[in-house]
Amino acid sequence: MSTTKRGWTLSATALLALAMTGCSPAPAPGGGTGEAATTITELDYYADAQGSEAWQKILDACSRQTGVKIERQAIPAAQMLPKVLQGASSKTLPHLLFTDNPTLQQVAATGALTPLTDYGIATDGYYDSIVKAGTYQDKVYGLAPGVNGLALMYNKDLLTAAGVQPPTTWEELKVAATKLSGNGKYGLAFSALPSEEGTWQFLPFFWSNGADLAHLDSAKSVEALKYVTELVNAGAASKSVVNWSQNDVADQFVAGNAAMMVNGSWNLARLDAETSLKYGVVPIPVPQKGGKPTVALGGEVGAIPATGGPTQQAAGKVLACVLAEPTMLEWSKAHAYVPSKVDVAKKFGEQNPPMKAFVEEVETARSRTAELGEKYPKVSAALAAAIQSSLTGQQPAEQALAQAQQASGS
Template sequence: MSRSLPFPRLSRTAARPGTLAALAAAGVLVLAACGTGSGSSGSGSDTLTEIDYYDAAPQNTQLPRILDECAAKSGVHIKHQQVPRAQFMPKLLQQASARTLPDLALIDNPDLQQLAATGGLVSLSKAGLTTEGLYPSIVAAGQYDGQTYGIAPGVNGLALYYNKDLFTRAGLTPPKTWDELTAAAKKLTKGSRYGVAFSAVGTEEGSFQFEPFFWTAGASLKALDSPQAVKALTLWKDLVGTGSASKSVVTWTQADVNDQFLAGNAAMMVNGPWQLPTLNAAKDLHFGVVPIPVPDPSAKPVVPLGGEVWTVGHSNAAREAKAVSVVKCLLGQEESLKWSKDAGYIPSNQQAAAQLATSQPQLAAFVAEVGTARARTTELGTDYPKVSQALADAIQAALAGGTSPQSALAQAQRSARN
């Protein structure tokens, strides 16, 4: 969601999980207003074009350095371009229709299938790019119609942050199950402080935050009104209804949630690894990070994969080969680890991820979740944005509108079918 910054830093989604539904709906309308920019055609094969949306993120300074290192190893130079997030996919879709996509594009992983469906991307599978040593869940996030069209050097997800001082005073240990989460949130709620905080905003960012509970309960995006889905939404509704979580969660972004945790207004929060630099800068805050609680002890958390994938645009054989070579470099253990450290991500390379979990224990919970994480488009492909918005609307209806979880999700399922 998503950094997602949903995403999450959804993709910067979770993540900027920006809102995928809004982008998908607005894409056709905005195409005519966006310039074509500089595509891959017309330049020599010693200079490759690259585009991303990191104009306002820390990676804006780190990305070119790492990318240029891999470009140098491949014997090329990189011409960078940053585009604001809201304009990014409309611009790429226009370029795809004109077959002028940049040689390299770094896109939010839920957008991959929409772009691959245009036919403008090189199949990395056919180009000989190996995914050996990478997490299968991450490989799946870059696939469309049985082919790999995008690969992430690193990803992000969601975990549970908790205030160590408050837990110690309350005699609590970090919750592992939903029952323990509910009990801890209730005990830690006092005065203006809530037990837990999460983002339930009515966009992809809210869906991104809800999906760990939704999927871990056994629910499917193909059946939004299943008993398992109702169980997950009931958990959130009960936390808000009992006062263990603020009613304002329906308006809080992930950044807002982090602010609440920093200010001591929430004892726990659901958030991503991109928040760690800000939290670590608060010297008086002592916190820990654990995996998302599960319905029962036998379950494993299933979190959505946030982060971006590298894609290669069609041009000519020489340029495509050079671009694929750059991507191969970025996926190496050393480069994947370097990328993730700079971006606050988890390396796609499993050995690099294990190394990071050892050297940076705060990331261990995120690393532990990657193996069972899920690409948001796995079940629905290009239909994901529409269903994600229907799910976000259901969350809003249940938490802010007084609708029962079952009724809200039934309406969401009807909307998703239309």
């Protein structure tokens, strides 16, 4: 008799173990009923040391100011959507969420977010494009304290030695990059990963040339992709761009292997740390002289998931504090972002010369989801695949983009 029992105990232990963790890790949403909850959970992807530290300071300040305790969780950027989705299915969403513009749209589309008007957060004074980035089906679900974008950074010493001026047009960029290449070094570095990162880096060329995401196979779009492909084919940029992340691009730039790079403002702190490196920043070159570049808006928007109970209001208070002008300025300084309110940004640009190019670009920048909303990721994936296909010479630009258009339409 005892023998059978022991067998059962074994399998029962396994079951029990399953059941136990089933209920343990979830922080009870809502907290105590009745009285105001004072602890909220916050999720962001500032997982790198510098960004994480700067963001922690912002949260600490707002925690003091609002009297709300903040339990912060930081995860790698690529894990943001899976993590939120998993939180949605197990009803363990964070109370406050900071994520990028396309992810926000995806999350909003699930119905898991609450409009910011519920918390009395207004959109006055923000750049239009920034408000659009947080708008899903006419309701504002997210706002960013600061934004970022891409610009062209160049190595002053290398350009001077070659007698090259920082380029402002596509033609100048091509000539300069070609001249700066050779001996295992390249004039330009950028990222063309088959992911959002690759699309994001290509969009300034794509949009500045007048192409739009609803028509990936348009003549303007083909022209932009051909231009970038030629840079690689001519040896002005390494073939490795198809495998480089933006971090790799910065590494190549710092190592002196690339004279210029397309990269974001968040790299400035790192470049400043390299004492032997003298660099300058100019807006992304445009197709024709006198034009203005249209870069994609980056940066993280704050949003409040529907978790129910008084914690939602507490999260609202914290978000309002993060979006207040002093915090905005603080965050922008600490992480080299552009403040998302027009007046604050202008003042900020005057005080921080390396940021001027970025502030200029924000005026004409576009939110990635403005045209397509939650459908953006699919189109972006198709476009990134087309970029890879063209850069590796697998397909000519026309054909790659035609296929992308088909894939993004289905």
